Amino acid sequence: MPILGAVTGEGFAAVLAAAQAGSEPAFSQLWRDGNPALLRYLRVLAPEAAEDIAAETWVQVVRGLPGFRGDERAWRAWLFTISRRRVLDERRRRSRRPVIPLDDLPETRLPDVSDTADLAVEHLSTRAVLALLAGLPPLQAEVILLRVVAGLDTESVARMVDRSPGAVRVAAHRGLRRLAQIVAQDGVTI
Amino acid sequence: MPNLPWPARRDVSAISDASLAALLSGLTPEDQSAGVQPAADVIAALRAAPAADELDGEALALAEFRSRRAGAPGPAQRARRARAARRGRPARRPSRMPARAAAAAAFAAIGAGGLATAAYAGVLPAPIQRFAHAAILAPAARATSIRADHPAAAGCQAPGRSGSASAAPARDTRPASALGMSASPAGAAPGRSAGLCRRATARPARRHVHRAGCWPAVPSPAPRPGASGSAAPRPGPTVRMHRPAADGPRPFRSCAAFWWRSHGQRRHWFPVMRPVPGRGSRPAGWQVPRPGKTSGHITSGPGSGAGAPSSSKPVQSHPNNPPSRQ
Numbered sequence: 001m002p003i004l005g006a007v008t009g010e011g012f013a014a015v016l017a018a019a020q021a022g023s024e025p026a027f028s029q030l031w032r033d034g035n036p037a038l039l040r041y042l043r044v045l046a047p048e049a050a051e052d053i054a055a056e057t058w059v060q061v062v063r064g065l066p067g068f069r070g071d072e073r074a075w076r077a078w079l080f081t082i083s084r085r086r087v088l089d090e091r092r093r094r095s096r097r098p099v100i101p102l103d104d105l106p107e108t109r110l111p112d113v114s115d116t117a118d119l120a121v122e123h124l125s126t127r128a129v130l131a132l133l134a135g136l137p138p139l140q141a142e143v144i145l146l147r148v149v150a151g152l153d154t155e156s157v158a159r160m161v162d163r164s165p166g167a168v169r170v171a172a173h174r175g176l177r178r179l180a181q182i183v184a185q186d187g188v189t190i
Numbered sequence: 191m192p193n194l195p196w197p198a199r200r201d202v203s204a205i206s207d208a209s210l211a212a213l214l215s216g217l218t219p220e221d222q223s224a225g226v227q228p229a230a231d232v233i234a235a236l237r238a239a240p241a242a243d244e245l246d247g248e249a250l251a252l253a254e255f256r257s258r259r260a261g262a263p264g265p266a267q268r269a270r271r272a273r274a275a276r277r278g279r280p281a282r283r284p285s286r287m288p289a290r291a292a293a294a295a296a297f298a299a300i301g302a303g304g305l306a307t308a309a310y311a312g313v314l315p316a317p318i319q320r321f322a323h324a325a326i327l328a329p330a331a332r333a334t335s336i337r338a339d340h341p342a343a344a345g346c347q348a349p350g351r352s353g354s355a356s357a358a359p360a361r362d363t364r365p366a367s368a369l370g371m372s373a374s375p376a377g378a379a380p381g382r383s384a385g386l387c388r389r390a391t392a393r394p395a396r397r398h399v400h401r402a403g404c405w406p407a408v409p410s411p412a413p414r415p416g417a418s419g420s421a422a423p424r425p426g427p428t429v430r431m432h433r434p435a436a437d438g439p440r441p442f443r444s445c446a447a448f449w450w451r452s453h454g455q456r457r458h459w460f461p462v463m464r465p466v467p468g469r470g471s472r473p474a475g476w477q478v479p480r481p482g483k484t485s486g487h488i489t490s491g492p493g494s495g496a497g498a499p500s501s502s503k504p505v506q507s508h509p510n511n512p513p514s515r516q
Contacts, residue, residue, distance in 0.1 A: 027255045031248055036240030051247070058251045062258045129235040147214045148236045173210045180205060180229035 012072040020066050027065075031058065034079050037149045040126070041080060044133050044141055046087045053090055057083040073156065080150045081160055132179055140175030143168050205229055 018026035038057060042050035060082050068078060133141045139161065146157045154172075158165040209219035209226050213233050219226055287295075308314050309322035312329045319331035 022259050024252055024255065028248060028252060031251050032240075032245065035247065035251070036244040039244050040236065055247060055250065058247075059254055062251075062255050126235050126238045126241070129232055132232070133236075144214075145236070148216075148233050151216070153215075169211075172214055173207060176210050176213065176229050176232070177205055179232045180225070183228040183232060184225070 009072075012075070016068070016075065020068070027062075030075075034076070037076075037151075038079065038083055040130060040149050041145045042083060042087065044130050044145055045084075045138075046090055047134070049090050053083060053086045056086050060086075073152070076150055077152055077156045077160065080146060080152070084160060129179075132182060133175075136175050136178060137171075139163070140171045140178070143171045144175045144179075147172055 015026045015029050019030055035054060035058070038054050039050055042053050046053055057079065061079060068075070070078070133144060136144075142161060143157055146152050146160065147154070152160070154165045154168050158168045161168065163171075205225050206221060209221045210229065212219040213226070213229055216237075219230075305314075306322075306326060306328075309319060309326060309328035312319065312332065314322060314331075316331040319328065322328035323330045
């Protein structure tokens with residue numbers, strides 16, 4: 001049963017108002033709803049700093065929470081927009097000083113793109129799908145994540161990635177077809 | 191269908207666009223063929239229940255939320271500052287000054303700088319210039335105009351403009367008639383100020399007789415007979431000069447004046463071509479004057495110490511090469 005996307009549902013407005021008023025359970029509910037999707041998104045876009053970027057995203061969310069206005073879809077778009085900007089900042093910082101401490105990273109956090117077939121044969125779990133997504137072109141992977149994991153519609157994704165809705169639709173379809181092709185060729189069932 | 195020699199496209203998928211759109215939107219596609227199932231499995235895996243490691247940082251986020259509500263820096267902020275300190279950079283703190291206040295401060299600073307520059311250049315209106323003079327020791331305000339019937343016209347000079355010889359009358363505030371200026375204007379002020387007095391009283395219909403920054407002392411070609419202030423005609427060249435000999439520092443009236451005084455008076459700013467009459471077998475032509483050789487042909491008046499001209503055609507002197515420097 002899919003649990004990501006529109007978890008809070010009808011009571012989102014009340015939960016958001018309580019969190020803005022300072023209710024810790026309400027904020028915890030928002031965090032539990034958003035953080036898994038955020039981490040899945042970040043583990044494809046910035047696998048080396050996904051947890052750090054997620055923490056920075058939530059710091060900024062806490063800072064801007066009193067001034068946020070909107071429904072649940074706007075909330076998720078805001079959350080992932082903040083995260084995407086932090087990813088771009090991190091990429092810029094790493095391009096200036098390319099330091100990759102490989103010893104500090106556990107192997108399980110590294111997306112192994114070359115052995116995707118082995119991963120798929122072994123067990124096609126969420127992490128394996130994320131590894132498959134990391135092998136796609138960046139735009140296709142990001143669009144699929146924003147559509148599926150974040151639960152955003154095509155227009156919101158197009159605004160976030162600064163592309164036209166048609167380009168977003170084409171990228172999502174191509175990426176999903178490519179993923180289905182990989183899974184079908186390996187003969188894997190989940 | 192035509193029998194094409196090339197094979198069909200390989201990227202044509204068995205999954206239709208409608209099925210993909212339904213899958214991406216979280217709906218069940220109508221097409222339940224075998225080709226759709228892998229894509230549905232991928233999407234289901236992406237939307238699976240969160241793992242334990244994806245819910246690890248809840249306590250940290252709640253601590254951040256709690257500390258933010260209390261106004262103190264949270265653990266994530268402290269960790270970020272610690273990381274920045276380890277990297278040798280100061281931690282980036284949120285600015286306490288709003289953007290509008292910063293923009294207003296920058297605008298005010300630029301405006302104050304420009305005002306101060308204008309004040310030191312002496313180009314502000316008189317009241318503001320007086321305030322700047324009192325506040326930041328900018329140059330004093332100068333009178334922009336003196337009416338002929340104004341008491342300051344009795345002295346026929348502006349403060350600090352006519353030099354030391356006529357400084358005393360400038361502070362005399364008695365009207366001109368009390369000083370006898372209307373009857374004998376040129377006799378009231380000696381020297382160069384006499385010329386100004388003549389001009390000031392000769393044209394009473396003009397509202398503004400002279401600007402305080404003007405130099406009134408353009409030597410008259412022919413001294414007025416009977417003028418007692420400058421009774422003895424000055425010997426010297428009768429060349430009408432644009433600028434009299436300066437007897438004190440003068441402010442600049444404009445940027446052009448500044449440039450002219452600092453650059454335009456160089457003697458050899460550019461070579462001056464002057465007509466030279468033919469000597470012997472050489473034809474007449476143009477020649478660049480050499481330093482040390484007198485080639486000017488300035489019409490000299492009686493008693494002038496300049497060399498006798500070798501040509502009968504006089505050459506009007508140029509402000510670039512004033513005859514007094516030769």
